[in-house]
Amino acid sequence: MHKVGFFRSIQLKFIIIFILLLLVAIQVIGSYFARELEKELVKNFEESIESTVDILQVNMEQAFSKERPEDGDGPTLKQEVQDVVRVNDTDNIINIQVVNMQSRIIAASNSSSSGNIGKKTTSDFIKNTLRFGVADSDKVYNTERNLIYRRVVPITDDEETQVGALYIESSISSVYNQMEDINNIFLRGSVLAITVSAFLGILVARTITKPIMEMRRQTQTMAREDFSQKVNVYGSDEIGQLAESFNDLNAKLKHSRASTEEERRKLSSVLSNMSDGVIATDKSGAVTLMNDAAARLIGRSPEEAHGSFLLDVLELDEKTVDITDLPDSGSMIIDFSDQDNFFLIRANFSTISDDEADITGFITVISDVTEQEKVEQERREFVSNVSHELRTPLTTMRSYIEALTEGAWEDKEIAPKFLSVTQNETERMIRMVNDLLQLSRMDDKDYSLQKEKTEFITFFHHVIDRFDMNVSDNITLQRELPNGQFYVWMDKDKMTQVLDNIISNAIKYSPEGGTIRFNVVKQKNQMLASIEDQGMGIAYEKLNKIFERFYRADKARTRKFGGTGLGLAIAKEMVEAHHGKIWAKSKEGKGTTILFTLPLMNKKRRGK
Ligand code: ATP
Numbered sequence: 001m002h003k004v005g006f007f008r009s010i011q012l013k014f015i016i017i018f019i020l021l022l023l024v025a026i027q028v029i030g031s032y033f034a035r036e037l038e039k040e041l042v043k044n045f046e047e048s049i050e051s052t053v054d055i056l057q058v059n060m061e062q063a064f065s066k067e068r069p070e071d072g073d074g075p076t077l078k079q080e081v082q083d084v085v086r087v088n089d090t091d092n093i094i095n096i097q098v099v100n101m102q103s104r105i106i107a108a109s110n111s112s113s114s115g116n117i118g119k120k121t122t123s124d125f126i127k128n129t130l131r132f133g134v135a136d137s138d139k140v141y142n143t144e145r146n147l148i149y150r151r152v153v154p155i156t157d158d159e160e161t162q163v164g165a166l167y168i169e170s171s172i173s174s175v176y177n178q179m180e181d182i183n184n185i186f187l188r189g190s191v192l193a194i195t196v197s198a199f200l201g202i203l204v205a206r207t208i209t210k211p212i213m214e215m216r217r218q219t220q221t222m223a224r225e226d227f228s229q230k231v232n233v234y235g236s237d238e239i240g241q242l243a244e245s246f247n248d249l250n251a252k253l254k255h256s257r258a259s260t261e262e263e264r265r266k267l268s269s270v271l272s273n274m275s276d277g278v279i280a281t282d283k284s285g286a287v288t289l290m291n292d293a294a295a296r297l298i299g300r301s302p303e304e305a306h307g308s309f310l311l312d313v314l315e316l317d318e319k320t321v322d323i324t325d326l327p328d329s330g331s332m333i334i335d336f337s338d339q340d341n342f343f344l345i346r347a348n349f350s351t352i353s354d355d356e357a358d359i360t361g362f363i364t365v366i367s368d369v370t371e372q373e374k375v376e377q378e379r380r381e382f383v384s385n386v387s388h389e390l391r392t393p394l395t396t397m398r399s400y401i402e403a404l405t406e407g408a409w410e411d412k413e414i415a416p417k418f419l420s421v422t423q424n425e426t427e428r429m430i431r432m433v434n435d436l437l438q439l440s441r442m443d444d445k446d447y448s449l450q451k452e453k454t455e456f457i458t459f460f461h462h463v464i465d466r467f468d469m470n471v472s473d474n475i476t477l478q479r480e481l482p483n484g485q486f487y488v489w490m491d492k493d494k495m496t497q498v499l500d501n502i503i504s505n506a507i508k509y510s511p512e513g514g515t516i517r518f519n520v521v522k523q524k525n526q527m528l529a530s531i532e533d534q535g536m537g538i539a540y541e542k543l544n545k546i547f548e549r550f551y552r553a554d555k556a557r558t559r560k561f562g563g564t565g566l567g568l569a570i571a572k573e574m575v576e577a578h579h580g581k582i583w584a585k586s587k588e589g590k591g592t593t594i595l596f597t598l599p600l601m602n603k604k605r606r607g608k
């Protein structure tokens with residue numbers, strides 16, 4: 001928000017309104033006052049003139065009514081009237097004239113007009129009064145452009161007959177001068193009042209606008225998501241209440257922001273800790289949100305995927321899937337495999353709708369189903385492997401038994417041979433079925449081991465001893481076992497089986513005159529056992545596969561030894577059930593080493 005300049009501010013408006021109001025008030029009062037005052041002054045003036053006129057009228061009446069002696073003794077009428085007139089020549093009165101019925105001026109106060117005495121008056125104003133016998137008054141400007149108040153009254157004698165007219169001219173400008181003075185005073189007073197009130201206006205405006213300005217500043221801080229400050233409350237008037245509600249609003253906003261923030265954090269922590277990937281899009285299908293799990297699964301960072309279309313992100317063909325056609329809650333498996341890795345993702349789609357049931361976006365939850373699919377595939381392979389493995393000995397047996405039933409049983413030489421082959425095959429099948437049973441039992445959850453405290457070196461010696469007796473002379477079993485004591489918490493029978501298989505493999509694949517080395521070393525809190533032979537070895541890429549069920553590195557050769565490819569798979573399961581690890585090292589043509597670790601019992605437990 002930009003700053004409000006003074007000329008657009010509420011302060012200036014206040015001051016202007018203040019001054020305008022005052023001006024109007026002063027104007028109304030002033031004009032009313034001036035008019036009334038003028039009226040009053042004019043009235044007073046006229047009254048004072050009127051009283052002079054009254055006196056003069058009375059004097060004239062006396063002068064006109066006086067009996068004058070024939071001989072002309074004593075003052076004449078003219079002289080007497082002239083005396084009356086001259087006496088009354090006061091400052092406001094400029095001119096007094098007395099006119100007889102013949103319109104002749106018989107007396108004048110003014111020296112300039114005394115030359116007119118005896119002449120006929122030319123003024124219609126006076127003539128009218130002579131003619132009709134009525135008084136009259138008016139205001140005119142004289143030759144010097146001064147305002148003049150004129151009054152003319154009839155003069156009567158004591159018999160009430162008109163004998164002349166009395167004319168008075170007086171200067172009324174003094175009244176107007178006085179009015180001007182008063183107006184000037186008034187004007188000065190007004191200017192003073194306006195100045196004072198302008199200052200007052202500024203003060204008042206300040207007090208009113210200060211809290212408003214503060215609130216304005218506060219809204220700006222609030223817009224920056226800072227809710228830490230409060231505005232001052234200066235009173236309990238409307239603005240004070242506004243400030244209070246404002247603080248209230250601030251507190252509420254702060255609180256609701258905190259809780260949305262909290263929700264957001266919860267949501268983001270849920271999203272980031274989910275193992276499933278979540279992708280949210282708007283209604284056009286553009287990605288708006290994606291969690292880390294989703295980013296890992298599809299191999300794109302959330303920033304990179306933001307804004308791109310869901311179908312592109314999921315590498316779906318727009319022709320095969322239409323975003324708007326996606327079912328409300330459907331799922332599909334998407335193949336993300338490349339040349340090296342098999343990778344399948346299951347995507348579950350759902351829509352977000354608003355109150356009016358319009359779709360506002362999509363939520364896609366994706367998860368890695370590669371393992372699941374792999375397990376499925378393994379199971380299928382396993383069944384086919386088992387059937388295949390069983391079919392071979394069974395067909396062999398059938399052909400031998402057929403031969404026997406067809407008469408070979410009578411042949412004393414061939415019959416025992418054929419029977420021993422079927423016996424071998426049966427035994428092989430039994431062995432295989434037993435192995436399978438064991439594996440399936442181990443797959444079972446409640447499978448339990450009979451673990452006991454065992455000294456591994458002694459135990460290892462025992463196992464090797466059994467082979468020592470049967471092994472042909474041209475294979476050497478070389479023990480490189482330490483003298484120390486290695487206590488292990490284990491199932492003796494099962495570990496015997498593990499070692500049996502590893503050692504018999506070693507013997508099986510050892511060349512004539514080969515040596516098999518047995519070694520055990522201690523590694524921190526575990527022991528590492530290794531069985532090394534000098535056989536043909538295993539190709540590097542097959543090293544891990546030999547622990548898979550039914551896997552045989554070299555099918556043609558191993559079948560000769562009667563193996564089913566289950567031995568190492570069982571060994572791996574067993575070692576892992578003992579919290580150990582098993583792996584193989586090999587150099588093709590030079591030999592193979594099978595290594596496994598087992599955790600050692602700690603001293604405390606050993607001491608028991
Ligand atoms: P089983 O043990 O069930 O009778 P097997 O010996 O063939 O049959 P595993 O013990 O699981 O099965 O061994 C799997 C495969 O690993 C063998 O078929 C063989 O190809 C290879 N292998 C195992 N040990 C060695 C070894 N010491 N030298 C060379 N190859 C080996």
Ligand code: MG
Nearest residue numbers: 501505563567
């Ligand atoms: Mg084996």
